[in-house]
């Protein structure tokens with residue numbers, strides 16, 4: 001088996017990726033596929049931190065007309081991410097992949113509160129680390145949480161698993177002539193307003209010089225290819 005290219009990675013998976021066919025909830029067939037990919041990456045010796053979104057349960061932008069105030073709506077979204085990390089963390093552990101989860105805010109009878117040095121220690125001792133609760137603050141996204149944790153945990157790359165296999169110059173779902181970039185700079189992505197990650201996330205990653213690989217995270221085997229540095233997806237860097 002080829003060696004891993006990266007020592008430590010942060011994998012960002014949107015909540016949507018875990019959803020069932022209705023686009024809601026958690027499909028454990030998807031979770032089991034992810035576990036088998038993460039296990040393979042872990043076996044290669046790669047230190048893996050994971051930030052999960054919550055969009056399969058709640059996203060502020062999907063419920064703008066709910067009547068909930070913005071802060072409360074964002075708090076629901078942050079709590080939703082905890083449902084996802086509990087599902088993935090427990091499935092990893094029960095499949096023999098040691099995993100530790102942390103929450104950005106106190107729910108400490110269930111999940112320990114995130115502390116950067118605890119999370120680093122978990123990574124150093126070869127636990128897969130699952131980070132829930134986003135940044136712990138409203139008005140942010142889990143992409144920004146992923147960027148922040150990528151910097152704090154000193155990862156080599158942020159692997160952004162999406163439904164699309166990279167960054168295109170226009171929406172490939174709408175335009176069949178859309179062109180895929182093999183690499184692009186943060187400045188270009190911000191300038192062209194490419195909707196891959198939000199600009200706060202890009203700006204943090206650019207400051208911290210952490211590159212991003214955007215790839216199709218639902219295709220089985222792709223997480224392993226990503227940690228080996230295979231040319232799948234698009235690299236965004238300074």
Ligand code: UDP
Nearest residue numbers: 015053054055060074077134135140141142
């Ligand atoms: N959220 C938040 N602060 C954060 C991260 C997330 O308020 O630091 C809320 C926000 O309402 C967001 C929801 O949680 O819409 C779910 O996160 P996100 O939309 O990033 O999930 P994904 O689309 O990746 O599943």
